Amino acid sequence: MAMSSSIDLSGTTYCVLSGASQxxxxxxxxxxxxLLxxxxxxxxxxxxxxxxxxxxALCESDNVSVVYESIDLSKASPRQMHDVIVRSLxxxxxxxxxxxIIFHNVGSLGNLSIDTAQMENVPELREYYDLNVFNVIALNTQFLKIFDEIEDRLVIVNITSLCAIKPMSGMAYYCSGKAAREMYFKVLAEEKKHVRVLNYSPGPVETAMIDYxxxxxxxxNLREVFTSFKNQGTLLKPEVTAQKCVxxxxxxxxSPAEHVDYFDDE
Ligand SMILES: NC(=O)c1ccc[n+]([C@@H]2O[C@H](COP(=O)([O-])OP(=O)(O)OC[C@H]3O[C@@H](n4cnc5c(N)ncnc54)[C@H](OP(=O)(O)O)[C@@H]3O)[C@@H](O)[C@H]2O)c1
Known part of the structure; x- marks a missing residue:
């Protein structure tokens, strides 16, 4: 696949998606x-x-067979991640x-009840980074290893956030994790010129995350931002941002690993 050419998923396609339960x-x-x-x-x-x-059930069709597995991605080992993909084949x-194609959509917000200047619970930070950064990298590595033979036909999508590039008060876990995760994909894209990599930022979306x-x-400040999202009806429906992503x-x-936001022009 050439660098800025269209991506065709209308052939026989393999797709893995994390954080697929809601x-x-x-x-x-x-x-x-x-599309598949x-x-x-x-x-x-x-x-x-x-x-x-x-x-x-929502994804099954004549073209598509769907496999799902319950896995705690904050604790899974690289071996378990490898095996889950291999089993699905x-x-x-x-x-x-x-x-x-792989979608790294899994994500959590971290501890929102502590001031940034008070952060010192390293085990809690580590657990946050395990799920949101380290195991995203490890899962991606399993994907690259398993599909090595068809490296020129691979697509990687990281679900990122405006918070990866713009600081938001009260969200140091989330912003720093999203920034690290996005940069990993940017470095990977530098090295793997034949793999299509996208960092997609979905905008503010009406999900459990907002309620959290x-x-x-x-x-x-954080409470105000999210309260006004909710009260002014500016939250996007998940379907709307998913359609834009597609x-x-x-x-x-x-461009390789570009940060593309929902609100960017098409
Ligand atoms: N909502 C927004 O406004 C917004 C804005 C920008 C970016 N994003 C990003 O979009 C992505 C999806 O967010 P969302 O709003 O749809 O959040 P969500 O409703 O909270 O969904 C998070 C998903 O991640 C899964 N997950 C959480 N912890 C997990 C674990 N330990 N192991 C395996 N899976 C786990 C959850 O499934 P289980 O609980 O079943 O494990 C769920 O399917 C995230 O990366 C988020 O940062 C969201």
Whole structure:
């Protein structure tokens, strides 16, 4: 695939998506499933198996078979991540796929009830980084290893945030984690010129994450920002941002690991 050419998922495609049990992840899975050609496979990952089953049912079609596994990505080992992908292939050879795509959508907000100047709980920080940074990298590495043979047909999408590039009071866990995660994908894209890499920032979206901010945040500025999102009806529906993500991908007009925001022009 050339660098800024369109991305075609209408052939036999393999897709893995983390954080697929609700919110933006579920919506992206549904939109992507519509694009995939015959004999495609989607692997959905998150902890909540019942909710994964609902996402799977929404994605199943004549073209697409969906596999889902409950996995705690804050604790999974690289070996477990490797095995879950291999199991989903059900003995099929990676060269059978015209394209393979991974969405790193999993994410959490971290501790919102502590001032940034008071942060010192290193085990808690470490746990946050395990899920949001280190294990994202480890899962991505398994994906690259397993699909090595078709490296020129790989697509990697990191679900990032405005918070990766713009500081937000009261969100030091989240902003620093998103920044580190996005930069990892930027460095990877420098090295892997044949892999298409996109950092997609979904905008403010009506999901459980927003409710969590309002329930947990102590920072006044942060509370105000999110309260006004909610009260002014500016929150996007997950489907709307998922559709934009898919359009950006298909058009393929992004530079390697570019940060593309929902509000950017198409
Ligand atoms: N909502 C927004 O306004 C917004 C804005 C910018 C960026 N984002 C980003 O978009 C992504 C999705 O966010 P969302 O708003 O859809 O959040 P969400 O509704 O809270 O969904 C988070 C997903 O991650 C999964 N997850 C959380 N902890 C996990 C763990 N330990 N192991 C495996 N899976 C885990 C959850 O599934 P289980 O609980 O079933 O494990 C869920 O499917 C995140 O990366 C977020 O940072 C969101």
């Amino acid at each position: 919110g933006i992840g579920r919506a992206i899975a549904v939109e992507v499933a519509k 050609g015959p004999k495609s496979v989607i692997l959905l990952l998150a902890r909540n198996k019942d909710q994964l089953a609902i996402t799977a 059900k003995g099929r050879s990676v060269s059978d796929f015209a394209a393979s 901010v309002l329930a947990e945040a102590v920072n006044e 359009r950006v991908l298909q058009a393929g007009k992004f």
